Amino acid sequence: MNIFQYPSRPEWAALQQRAAQQQSAEVEQRVQQIFADVRQRGDAALLDYARQFDGADLAAAGGLRVSPPELAAAETQVPADLQAAIRQAHANILRFHEAQVPQQERVETMPGVLCWRRAVPVQRVGLYIPGGTAPLFSTLLMLGVPARLAGCPHIVLCTPPQKDGSVNPVILFTAQLLGIDTIIKAGGAQAVAALSGGTESVPAVDKIFGPGNRYVTAAKQLATRYGVAIDMPAGPSEVLVLADATANPAFVAADLLSQAEHGPDSQVVLLSDSLPILEQTQAEVQRQLRELPRAEVAAQALTESRAILLRDARQMLDFSNEYAPEHLILAVENPEALAEGVTNAGSVFLGHLTPEAVGDYASGTNHTLPTNGYARNYSGVSLDSFLKKITFQRLTAEGLRQVGPITEVMAEAEGLRAHARAVTLRLEALAGGKE
Numbered sequence: 122m123n124i125f126q127y128p129s130r131p132e133w134a135a136l137q138q139r140a141a142q143q144q145s146a147e148v149e150q151r152v153q154q155i156f157a158d159v160r161q162r163g164d165a166a167l168l169d170y171a172r173q174f175d176g177a178d179l180a181a182a183g184g185l186r187v188s189p190p191e192l193a194a195a196e197t198q199v200p201a202d203l204q205a206a207i208r209q210a211h212a213n214i215l216r217f218h219e220a221q222v223p224q225q226e227r228v229e230t231m232p233g234v235l236c237w238r239r240a241v242p243v244q245r246v247g248l249y250i251p252g253g254t255a256p257l258f259s260t261l262l263m264l265g266v267p268a269r270l271a272g273c274p275h276i277v278l279c280t281p282p283q284k285d286g287s288v289n290p291v292i293l294f295t296a297q298l299l300g301i302d303t304i305i306k307a308g309g310a311q312a313v314a315a316l317s318g319g320t321e322s323v324p325a326v327d328k329i330f331g332p333g334n335r336y337v338t339a340a341k342q343l344a345t346r347y348g349v350a351i352d353m354p355a356g357p358s359e360v361l362v363l364a365d366a367t368a369n370p371a372f373v374a375a376d377l378l379s380q381a382e383h384g385p386d387s388q389v390v391l392l393s394d395s396l397p398i399l400e401q402t403q404a405e406v407q408r409q410l411r412e413l414p415r416a417e418v419a420a421q422a423l424t425e426s427r428a429i430l431l432r433d434a435r436q437m438l439d440f441s442n443e444y445a446p447e448h449l450i451l452a453v454e455n456p457e458a459l460a461e462g463v464t465n466a467g468s469v470f471l472g473h474l475t476p477e478a479v480g481d482y483a484s485g486t487n488h489t490l491p492t493n494g495y496a497r498n499y500s501g502v503s504l505d506s507f508l509k510k511i512t513f514q515r516l517t518a519e520g521l522r523q524v525g526p527i528t529e530v531m532a533e534a535e536g537l538r539a540h541a542r543a544v545t546l547r548l549e550a551l552a553g554g555k556e
Contacts, residue, residue, distance in 0.1 A: 122403050125428070155311050183286070215270065221267075225238065246330065251334075252281040267487070278296055280312075282306040330351070331352070353502070357384060357492065358380050359389070359448065360376060361446035362377060364391065368473065372473060373405070373450075376478075379476070393437070394432060446466055468490055521548065521551065
């Protein structure tokens with residue numbers, strides 16, 4: 122980690138830069154080709170891509186869909202302690218998201234003018250779950266729980282097959298726990314293409330959720346051109362730790378590495394008003410790095426990491442709010458007071474005993490969060506992500522007499538005579554006793 126001491130305000134912008142995103146024209150062109158191929162050839166294209174990218178012969182393995190026997194057999198392949206952990210995480214995530222269920226209220230804005238709003242689930246959602254070196258069953262919990270709680274009637278799960286044509290049993294176990302049984306053995310941009318337009322085996326959806334590599338990210342962006350919504354702009358994982366002199370360097374180093382091991386393009390930033398904390402954390406990072414199975418990946422991410430010495434908590438908070446991190450850890454003596462000043466962050470972790478990892482897995486909050494500075498204007502995935510809000514209104518005769526003349530005046534002022542007439546005709550009918 123490179124240490125920067127007391128950078129001036131004009132220098133902050135350079136230190137807040139993310140690593141350049143390799144969203145090249147070549148990637149976009151390849152994704153467009155995949156979309157066109159999947160839309161033209163459907164299942165046949167997906168089977169070809171499974172052979173090419175996953176090394177799996179799905180035609181010989183029973184096809185693109187996970188069969189009921191495959192789904193049922195998954196439980197026997199998952200260790201009991203992991204099953205128990207997943208069930209408890211599921212309960213915590215469910216409990217947190219249940220508190221987000223909207224309450225319908227009817228509001229009388231004027232006598233006889235009744236307005237209300239009803240939450241309606243997105244009817245068809247697609248969940249994309251990576252399944253490579255790190256099958257993200259935790260992300261399936263984070264997406265599947267609110268999708269189920271929202272009442273989405275059609276949920277399609279896409280995840281890459283293993284070389285033998287099977288799906289990771291932990292992902293299948295988690296899907297079974299969530300009651301998701303439409304599971305497609307497809308990964309990458311081709312899965313997103315299938316979800317956006319449908320194939321013989323893959324139902325088309327209205328909104329796509331889930332993380333992925335640069336091809337998946339480009340594919341999700343392309344899907345929006347076909348009228349399919351996505352959860353949020355995606356990017357590499359990131360964490361910013363704000364630490365004062367009371368922080369534990371070993372804890373801070375572990376938090377930084379927990380994000381660095383996600384991928385070589387992950388970014389970690391450490392802010393402190395204590396030089397000894399920065400130096401001790403730097404030493405801890407190097408010590409702990411040697412013990413990680415994914416040390417090579419984490420080491421590559423650390424080449425873009427920064428440790429920055431600032432003058433006080435106010436400066437650290439200002440820097441963090443400008444950076445807008447996906448994950449923000451407040452490893453300080455009085456985190457609650459500092460948290461009141463947080464305006465831009467995906468998810469915040471308060472105090473020395475709250476590692477970001479618990480939010481990734483089991484505390485209950487959602488770990489699908491805005492990255493790359495999008496925390497300035499996006500929230501993380503929640504129950505609302507799977508709901509649409511539809512407004513309703515109904516007028517009585519008294520209500521039309523109250524609000525009608527106002528509408529007539531405003532419509533005439535805008536030169537929209539038909540708008541005004543729609544009111545005037547009804548008011549005339551009321552005046553003639555034709556209610």
